[in-house]
Structures are given as structure tokens and as C-alpha cells.
Amino acid sequence: MTQLASQPFSNRAAAVFLAGFTFLGLAVSGLAIVFAPSGRIATEIGWRLLFLSRAQWESLHLTLGVFFLFAAGWHVWLHxxxxxxxxxxxxxxxxxxxxxxxxxxxxxxxxxxxxxxxxxxxxxxxxxxxxxxxxxxx
Known part of the structure; x- marks a missing residue:
């Protein structure tokens, strides 16, 4: 049985996983925004995808985009x-x-x-x- 707690924290692994998972989130949120109706129509028809409105997908995409810049910068710095x-x-x-x-x-x-x-x-x-x-x- 491996002991995960005894393994030291890896900044490099954390940077790779943060950048990778953030990228996947950006890809999903970007596709949701591309296929979503315009803001006015989305609001009028109450459009949702996976329980999120267009405005929530846009907010998620912006937040992940900014965090991706941080994660990618950290990844480049470490590597x-x-x-x-x-x-x-x-x-x-x-x-x-x-x-x-x-x-x-x-x-x-x-x-x-x-x-x-x-x-x-x-x-x-x-x-x-x-x-x-x-x-x-x-």
C-alpha cells in the first residue's frame, strides 16, 4: 500500500495539473458560449446548459482564463x-x-x-x- 501523505508536495506537478485542468474548463466553457444563444435571447428563453446560464458560463470562462494565465506563468517559471x-x-x-x-x-x-x-x-x-x-x- 502506498502512502500518499509521505510523498512531498510537487510544485511542478501542481503547476501542470492546474494548467491542464484550467485549460479543460476553458475548452468546455468556451464551447458552451459558442453554442449558447445571444445574451438577450438566452435571458428571454431561460437558456441553461448543465444548470448554468449564459452569463454564468461567461463568468466561468473569464475567471478560468485569468487563472489559466497564472497557472501557465507558474508552469513556465518552474520549467x-x-x-x-x-x-x-x-x-x-x-x-x-x-x-x-x-x-x-x-x-x-x-x-x-x-x-x-x-x-x-x-x-x-x-x-x-x-x-x-x-x-x-x-
Whole structure:
């Protein structure tokens, strides 16, 4: 029989689990908001999903989003040596994993540009949300 109480508390494990569980909560609450009717319609028809109103889902999403920033920051701080080892080759102190870093930067930059310019596929997500908010729930 293992003794859980005798194991020391792990900050790294706590940071990983907090970030992971918060991310899952953000995914669920984000989907609930996407598929929920607009605020006015949700209020008029008394819309609820898993006993929560649209306003409660939005509050939950905002709260989890702010906490996710904290958890992700704590995770990065605790794992900074691992991150720097992924970025820099220790023996030559040169940038390592250039393709992976480049792919991540280009992908995130492209997603930001598509969302800001309201172009597909980012605009499809807005259209889907609008379809549910205004079209599906009328």
C-alpha cells in the first residue's frame, strides 16, 4: 500500500495539473458560449446548459482564463530550465529546434492575423457562433 501523505508536495506537478485542468474548463466553457444563444435571447428563453446560464458560463470562462494565465506563468517559471534547453543547444549556445520554433511562431502569427482580419478559417468560428446565437435559437 502506498502512502500518499509521505510523498512531498510537487510544485511542478501542481503547476501542470492546474494548467491542464484550467485549460479543460476553458475548452468546455468556451464551447458552451459558442453554442449558447445571444445574451438577450438566452435571458428571454431561460437558456441553461448543465444548470448554468449564459452569463454564468461567461463568468466561468473569464475567471478560468485569468487563472489559466497564472497557472501557465507558474508552469513556465518552474520549467524555465527545460524550456531554455529546448531553445538553446547547451554545448554551442546556438538556437536549437529552429523549425519547431519557426512553425509555432508562424502558426500563431497567422492565426492572429486571420482572426484580426476576420478571414477563414477564423471567420468560420465567428460565423458558427453567430449561427447559434442568432439563427438557431430564434
Amino acid at each position: 524555465w530550465p527545460v524550456i531554455t534547453n529546448l531553445l538553446w543547444q547547451a554545448s554551442t549556445r546556438t538556437l536549437s529546434h529552429r523549425r519547431e520554433v519557426g512553425l509555432a511562431l508562424v502558426t500563431v502569427s497567422l492565426l492572429i492575423a486571420l482572426a484580426v482580419l476576420d478571414l477563414p478559417p477564423a471567420s468560420w468560428l465567428s460565423d458558427l457562433s453567430d449561427l447559434f446565437k442568432r439563427g438557431f435559437w430564434r
